[in-house]
Amino acid sequence: xxxxxxxxxxxxxxxxxxxxxxxxxxxxxxxxxxxxxxxxxxxxxxxxxxxxxxxxxxxxxxxxxxxxxxxxxxxxxxxxxxxxxxxxxxxxxxxxxxxxxxxxxxxxxxxxxxxxxxxxxxxxxxxxxxxxxxxxxxxxxxxxxxxxxx
Amino acid sequence: xxxxxxxxxxxxxxxxxxxxxxxxxxxxxxxxxxxxxxxxxxxxxxxxxxxxxxxxxxxxxxxxxxxxxxxxxxxxxxxxxxxxxxxxxxxxxxxxxxxxxxxxxxxxxxxxxxxxxxxxxxxxxxxxxxxxxxxxxxxxxx
Numbered sequence: 001x002x003x004x005x006x007x008x009x010x011x012x013x014x015x016x017x018x019x020x021x022x023x024x025x026x027x028x029x030x031x032x033x034x035x036x037x038x039x040x041x042x043x044x045x046x047x048x049x050x051x052x053x054x055x056x057x058x059x060x061x062x063x064x065x066x067x068x069x070x071x072x073x074x075x076x077x078x079x080x081x082x083x084x085x086x087x088x089x090x091x092x093x094x095x096x097x098x099x100x101x102x103x104x105x106x107x108x109x110x111x112x113x114x115x116x117x118x119x120x121x122x123x124x125x126x127x128x129x130x131x132x133x134x135x136x137x138x139x140x141x142x143x144x145x146x147x148x149x150x
Numbered sequence: 151x152x153x154x155x156x157x158x159x160x161x162x163x164x165x166x167x168x169x170x171x172x173x174x175x176x177x178x179x180x181x182x183x184x185x186x187x188x189x190x191x192x193x194x195x196x197x198x199x200x201x202x203x204x205x206x207x208x209x210x211x212x213x214x215x216x217x218x219x220x221x222x223x224x225x226x227x228x229x230x231x232x233x234x235x236x237x238x239x240x241x242x243x244x245x246x247x248x249x250x251x252x253x254x255x256x257x258x259x260x261x262x263x264x265x266x267x268x269x270x271x272x273x274x275x276x277x278x279x280x281x282x283x284x285x286x287x288x289x290x291x292x
Contacts, residue, residue: 011203014180014181014203014204015203015204015207016207017176017180017181017204018177018181018203018204018205018207018208018211019207019208019210019211019214020211021173021176021177021180021181021185021208021211022173022207022208022209022210022211022212022214022215023211023212023214023215023218024169024172024173024176024211024215025169025170025173025174025185025208025211025212025215026211026212026213026214026215026216026217026219027169027215027216027218027219028165028166028167028168028169028170028172028173028215029166029170029212029215029216030156030157030166030215030216030219030220030226031156031157031162031163031165031166031169031219032156032157032162032163032165032166032167032170033156033157033158033162033163033166033226034157034166035157035216035226035227035228036157036226036227036228036229037228037229037230037231037232038227038229038230038231039157039227039229041231041285041289044278044281044282044284044285045282045285045286045289046282046285046286047282047286047290048285048286048289048290053159053160053163054163056160056163056164056167057163057164057166057167057170058167058255058259058260058263059164059167060163060164060165060166060167060168060170060171061167061168061170061171061174061259061260062167062171062260062263062264063167063168063171064168064171064172064174064175065171065174065175065260065261065264066263066264068171068172068174068175068178068179068264069174069175069178069261069264069265072175072178072179073265078182079178079179079180079181079182079183080179080180081180081181082180082181082182082183082204083182084182085178085182086182086183086184087184087265088184088262088267088269090252090269091267091268091269092269093268093269093272096250096251096252097251097252097269097272097273098251098272098273098276099247099250099251100246100247100248100249100250100251100252100273101247101251101258101272101273101274101276101277101280102247102276102277102280103243103246103247103250103251103280104243104244104247104248104251104254104277104280105247105276105277105278105279105280105281105283105284106243106247106280106281106284107239107240107241107242107243107244107245107247108240108244108255108277108280108281108284109280109281109282109283109284109285109288110232110236110239110240110243110284110288111230111232111236111237111240111241111244112230112231112232113240113241113244114187114244114248114254114255114256115187115188115191115244115248115254115255115256116187116212116254116255116256118241118244119187119191119209119212119213120212120213120215120216121213121216121226121228122213123213123214123216123217124216124220124225124226124228126228126230128230128232128234128237129228129230131234131237131238131241132237132238132240132241132244133241134241135237135238135239135240135241135242135245136241136242136244136245137191137245138241138242138245139241139242139243139244139245139246139247139249140188140191140192140195140245140246140248140249141192141195141245142245142246143245143246143249143250144192144195144196144249145195147249
């Protein structure tokens with residue numbers, strides 16, 4: 001009984017933590033400038049009037065995530081709220097990895113939105129971004145269900 | 151505070167990026183998960199039922215955080231240069247491509263590069279080059 005209750009409250013904590021961390025991520029995206037598709041395309045326009053500022057976004061993120069991950073790996077042990085740390089284990093470079101990255105890059109370059117900025121930026125209710133999010137979810141789930149039947 | 155405009159300077163990009171990196175480290179420390187947005191989304195479809203609530207909560211948090219930033223400063227610029235057919239095509243390509251390639255800018259770029267993943271070291275330059283090549287063709291060739 002009491003373990004059932006602690007299980008449930010731990011599940012609640014897990015959800016609250018995910019909500020808060022998601023909000024921090026979205027807050028960071030808003031500060032970074034990644035929510036503006038025109039700015040993203042300006043960053044990707046290497047051969048035109050290049051706007052390098054968004055390189056500082058990935059740079060700033062890696063400046064924290066690289067030592068942070070290193071520390072978590074060294075420390076070992078479980079996560080604070082939800083069991084073991086699930087680090088990805090695959091190391092093989094296969095065709096879906098490369099082809100998927102190419103398709104993603106083409107879509108990103110066409111519109112200037114990748115998944116995070118789209119899923120954070122729809123809240124301002126711009127119709128084009130809502131439509132993009134819908135198409136992105138359809139694409140992801142369509143490919144996911146294909147993968148599941150193979 | 152008032153002269154700080156999100157998304158308008160190297161400093162705000164750097165701070166925003168550092169907060170994204172902090173969120174990635176916190177998600178691993180608290181829940182043991184990689185902060186890849188496309189992977190978190192895809193898992194809503196395929197993960198075990200008990201593994202879905204945190205994903206949904208994270209994806210609700212994303213726009214809430216952006217909204218908080220907008221309330222503190224100003225709503226972000228969101229200028230779209232693409233027309234409707236391109237927006238739909240781009241959305242489909244981003245959805246299919248990130249699922250097929252197991253990640254996007256956050257999963258491969260921020261998290262994968264941080265742990266020197268071989269797959270992410272291949273995927274990240276691949277999608278950056280594909281995106282830059284697409285902008286080159288659309289803006290300067292067509």
